[in-house]
Amino acid sequence: MGRLNERFAPDCTILVDGHRVPARAGERVTSALIAAGRPLLSRSPKYHRPRGPFCLAGSCASCLVRVDGVPNVRACETPCRDGMRIETQNAVGGASHDLLGAIDWLLPKGIDHHKMATWNQLANRVAVKASRQLAGLGLLPDEVPAPWPAASDERFEALVVGSGPAGLGAALALARAGKKVLLAEREPALGGRLRCRLGLPGDPELAWAAEVAEAVRRAGGEVATGAAVIGLYPGQEGTQAAVVQRGEPSRMRRILAPRVVLGSGSWIQRPVFERNDLPGIHAARSLAVLLAEEGVTPGERLAVLGKGPEAAAVAKRFSQAGLKVELVEGEVARARGRSRISGLTLVDGGEVSCDALAVATDRMPAAELARACGATLALDAATGAFRVKPGEAGRIAPGIHAAGEVTGPCSAAEAAEAGRVAGEAVARG
Amino acid sequence: MARTFICTCEDVTVKDVRRAFEKGYRDLESVKRYTGIGTGPCQGKTCLAIAARELLKLGATPGEVMPFTVRPPLHPTFFSALASLDPEALPLDEGVPRKPAPVEKPRPSGALPKKAHVVIVGGGIMGLGLAYNLAKRGVTDVVLIERGYLTGGASGRNGGGVRAQWTTPTMIRLAQRSLAIGDSFAAEMGINTWFRRGGYLFLAPSKKQVERIEKNAVLHNEHGMRTRVLTPAEAKDVVPELDPTRFLAASWNPDDAVVFPWPYVWGYATRAEALGVKVLTFTRVTGFESEGKRLTAVKTDQGTIQADIVVNAAGAWSPEVAALAGVKLPNEPERHEILVSEPLKPFLGPLVSNLGNGLYFSQSLRGEIVGGMADPNEPEGIQMGSTLRFLSRFARALTEVMPITGGVKVMRQWAGCYDVTPDNNPILGAAGYDNFLQLNGWVGHGFMMAPAVTELMAGWMAGDPPDEIFERFTLSRFERGETAGEDFIIG
Numbered sequence: 046m047g048r049l050n051e052r053f054a055p056d057c058t059i060l061v062d063g064h065r066v067p068a069r070a071g072e073r074v075t076s077a078l079i080a081a082g083r084p085l086l087s088r089s090p091k092y093h094r095p096r097g098p099f100c101l102a103g104s105c106a107s108c109l110v111r112v113d114g115v116p117n118v119r120a121c122e123t124p125c126r127d128g129m130r131i132e133t134q135n136a137v138g139g140a141s142h143d144l145l146g147a148i149d150w151l152l153p154k155g156i157d158h159h160k161m162a163t164w165n166q167l168a169n170r171v172a173v174k175a176s177r178q179l180a181g182l183g184l185l186p187d188e189v190p191a192p193w194p195a196a197s198d199e200r201f202e203a204l205v206v207g208s209g210p211a212g213l214g215a216a217l218a219l220a221r222a223g224k225k226v227l228l229a230e231r232e233p234a235l236g237g238r239l240r241c242r243l244g245l246p247g248d249p250e251l252a253w254a255a256e257v258a259e260a261v262r263r264a265g266g267e268v269a270t271g272a273a274v275i276g277l278y279p280g281q282e283g284t285q286a287a288v289v290q291r292g293e294p295s296r297m298r299r300i301l302a303p304r305v306v307l308g309s310g311s312w313i314q315r316p317v318f319e320r321n322d323l324p325g326i327h328a329a330r331s332l333a334v335l336l337a338e339e340g341v342t343p344g345e346r347l348a349v350l351g352k353g354p355e356a357a358a359v360a361k362r363f364s365q366a367g368l369k370v371e372l373v374e375g376e377v378a379r380a381r382g383r384s385r386i387s388g389l390t391l392v393d394g395g396e397v398s399c400d401a402l403a404v405a406t407d408r409m410p411a412a413e414l415a416r417a418c419g420a421t422l423a424l425d426a427a428t429g430a431f432r433v434k435p436g437e438a439g440r441i442a443p444g445i446h447a448a449g450e451v452t453g454p455c456s457a458a459e460a461a462e463a464g465r466v467a468g469e470a471v472a473r474g
Numbered sequence: 475m476a477r478t479f480i481c482t483c484e485d486v487t488v489k490d491v492r493r494a495f496e497k498g499y500r501d502l503e504s505v506k507r508y509t510g511i512g513t514g515p516c517q518g519k520t521c522l523a524i525a526a527r528e529l530l531k532l533g534a535t536p537g538e539v540m541p542f543t544v545r546p547p548l549h550p551t552f553f554s555a556l557a558s559l560d561p562e563a564l565p566l567d568e569g570v571p572r573k574p575a576p577v578e579k580p581r582p583s584g585a586l587p588k589k590a591h592v593v594i595v596g597g598g599i600m601g602l603g604l605a606y607n608l609a610k611r612g613v614t615d616v617v618l619i620e621r622g623y624l625t626g627g628a629s630g631r632n633g634g635g636v637r638a639q640w641t642t643p644t645m646i647r648l649a650q651r652s653l654a655i656g657d658s659f660a661a662e663m664g665i666n667t668w669f670r671r672g673g674y675l676f677l678a679p680s681k682k683q684v685e686r687i688e689k690n691a692v693l694h695n696e697h698g699m700r701t702r703v704l705t706p707a708e709a710k711d712v713v714p715e716l717d718p719t720r721f722l723a724a725s726w727n728p729d730d731a732v733v734f735p736w737p738y739v740w741g742y743a744t745r746a747e748a749l750g751v752k753v754l755t756f757t758r759v760t761g762f763e764s765e766g767k768r769l770t771a772v773k774t775d776q777g778t779i780q781a782d783i784v785v786n787a788a789g790a791w792s793p794e795v796a797a798l799a800g801v802k803l804p805n806e807p808e809r810h811e812i813l814v815s816e817p818l819k820p821f822l823g824p825l826v827s828n829l830g831n832g833l834y835f836s837q838s839l840r841g842e843i844v845g846g847m848a849d850p851n852e853p854e855g856i857q858m859g860s861t862l863r864f865l866s867r868f869a870r871a872l873t874e875v876m877p878i879t880g881g882v883k884v885m886r887q888w889a890g891c892y893d894v895t896p897d898n899n900p901i902l903g904a905a906g907y908d909n910f911l912q913l914n915g916w917v918g919h920g921f922m923m924a925p926a927v928t929e930l931m932a933g934w935m936a937g938d939p940p941d942e943i944f945e946r947f948t949l950s951r952f953e954r955g956e957t958a959g960e961d962f963i964i965g
Binding site: 072089090092094096099100103104105107109115116117135149150152153155157158159160161162163164165166168169172173176177178180181182183184185186188189190191192193194195197198212231273274275276277278279280284287289295296299312313314315317318319320322323357379407409411413414416417418419422424428429430431442446 | 476
């Protein structure tokens with residue numbers, strides 16, 4: 046926990062439950078909190094256990110907070126602004142010392158919500174009333190928000206979802222074929238996993254993203270960061286995409302494109318062991334991005350969980366940054382710690398001491414949009430993940446192709462190549 | 475405490491998933507519903523693979539796990555954002571998800587017996603409620619067949635409203651009985667339904683609607699209901715966030731209720747099975763055998779079963795099932811879309827419905843705003859896809875009557891099918907054959923009527939004199955031309 050050097054020194058202050066936390070304007074709220082050594086940011090819905098940001102990439106929901114009076118906002122997607130008011134939710138007395146945390150201790154066997162208090166009608170009525178008060182996360186917004194500007198209605202010759210290596214490969218191929226492309230990236234920067242800057246063998250350089258962006262613009266297309274595709278709806282004239290475009294002000298964009306390449310990548314999954322929900326457990330890729338772009342380190346002693354080159358490369362990166370790093374390849378039995386992780390016990394009895402854990406285990410293909418378009422899915426029995434099972438050149442439906450990690454684990458180089466093949470095929474189609 | 479989590483959005487542990495598996499749920503959709511995995515703000519992005527891996531570890535086959543259908547929007551999206559889309563520019567098409575290639579089907583939950591006294595087609599609340607009530611009356615030689623998983627049809631897709639505010643004495647009587655059963659269901663059946671009498675508030679934006687609710691209120695009071703017509707200011711006392719300029723008056727019955735629908739289905743199924751009924755999921759009816767005026771057997775993809783009585787409780791699929799027996803039902807399936815928002819702390823007591831545009835919404839016990847809105851342009855047909863058009867129509871209608879919701883996000887949208895009849899009344903009793911009993915045509919309010927209706931129907935089948943509904947709502951009424959309809963249909 047801390048900042049790499051003076052280059053990343055805080056220049057503003059955010060308020061978290063009234064406490065001042067130093068931050069850098071524009072960095073994510075979660076970065077400021079991790080740098081300040083405060084990974085505890087929320088409480089779990091049922092047991093009120095301490096939780097903190099896990100995925101750091103807008104997919105899990107462990108970092109939901111109230112921001113300037115708006116409930117259930119992902120802290121990992123919220124840029125810091127001086128004086129920003131962050132309030133933790135679903136806690137009595139703030140998430141750090143939530144009095145309702147007692148629920149976790151009072152119910153060691155857990156809650157079977159189906160059976161709870163069904164022994165008689167009176168008990169049930171009381172339980173339903175109490176449950177209702179305990180349920181839910183945030184409170185209604187403070188104010189009626191300003192209406193969003195009318196949604197735009199735009200046409201592109203191709204839409205590429207995601208700007209990781211697969212999306213970049215596809216966007217470049219389409220731009221080279223002279224197509225007007227919209228490259229939509231949900232994150233504030235291009236590159237997907239290339240932003241980890243792990244330099245694995247064969248990895249394209251992150252600088253390639255800027256080259257692709259340039260090629261897309263030259264061909265009349267657009268590169269949109271902060272553009273989250275929330276739905277794809279295939280139709281007669283092409284596929285309609287609903288896109289939430291962050292900005293001042295944020296706006297909705299309705300995109301119609303006859304060609305789509307999905308490079309939607311993958312989601313991190315929580316590793317399964319006792320206390321796998323402790324604050325201080327984070328997705329390895331996101332930590333690598335935090336280190337490279339915001340100079341934020343998650344602790345003093347980092348355990349890296351996973352096998353393979355990515356886990357090793359993350360371990361090396363943090364080791365170079367001066368952290369004490371241990372690569373954990375064995376199976377974990379349980380994590381230790383109360384309000385943040387303090388160590389791991391392995392199944393073979395080994396002990397690891399750490400104050401943060403980087404998770405580099407199997408990820409799950411982000412197949413939701415592909416599935417909506419009618420893609421066939423295949424179950425990988427080893428990981429439990431459903432991946433897109435595409436046809437020729439990544440085809441999943443008429444005019445819609447998929448490439449990269451959404452079709453299963455692959456290296457960045459393989460993803461870029463699959464993206465190129467898909468982009469070329471869809472450009473011809 | 476030492477807990478191991480699969481889904482951190484909903485605090486679902488490995489133990490919870492195991493418990494679901496031990497109950498016989500081997501596919502992700504059923505496990506999702508029973509445990510709550512993947513129903514929180516992250517929509518399963520952080521847990522589906524590990525949940526599937528857990529099921530495989532427990533002994534499910536890859537075919538049984540079945541792909542899980544993640545619904546749009548992919549990320550929680552503000553109602554105010556969706557309201558900025560022009561619904562008229564959006565198509566009302568089949569929606570998403572598009573049908574995938576067929577996958578290997580899970581195994582049926584049991585073997586099909588050779589014969590049974592009663593065979594019920596359809597494992598929604600109607601069929602299961604009937605099975606349970608028959609068993610309770612001593613008729614236990616009952617086999618129920620369901621083509622998919624439990625809660626896969628309208629019983630698992632509705633908004634969970636139960637209201638007594640109807641326009642005919644019959645419907646009021648049935649709904650009041652359902653409310654009474656709902657009140658004690660959890661304790662009686664040993665499963666929580668989160669039954670909550672938050673009331674129903676119908677907003678009337680036009681003079682004509684005001685006249686309607688005033689007339690209804692008189693009828694309601696005659697039946698011992700506490701319905702009152704409120705001014706906009708009084709309605710604001712009930713729901714402070716309403717914009718009182720959007721309606722002229724509101725009909726308010728504080729005793730109507732909101733429930734969580736799924737546990738009714740599980741509760742009926744579990745208790746019916748405990749009493750000896752066989753509930754067979756993933757078993758599809760493929761035809762019938764008959765002799766003269768009687769059906770003699772039901773053919774399924776798992777074999778043939780002899781039956782003395784066949785009940786068609788297949789909801790929107792009822793006309794399809796009846797057609798297999800050569801019986802033509804006038805029912806037409808019609809898609810109705812619905813959504814939930816992110817969970818919020820309790821703020822909304824009643825289910826609110828706008829009679830002007832069919833919008834309805836309530837707050838579930840988990841804190842989500844649950845709501846839907848019919849689309850007058852919806853064509854008939856079995857369709858379960860979700861459209862962007864619905865999101866924008868709903869968002870506009872909701873933020874209009876309750877502007878604060880602009881700052882709330884939509885979490886998930888889905889769709890289900892109403893089973894629509896020409897006069898909006900159900901089809902009950904024998905049709906085409908003396909022993910082919912209909913229990914369908916409920917036009918989107920079957921869920922709330924089922925507890926009362928299945929109790930009456932089981933009684934009738936067990937030898938009680940029939941309730942008037944079994945004589946009035948027969949298929950033959952259409953030939954007789956008696957079609958005074960019900961007009962208080964929402965959603």
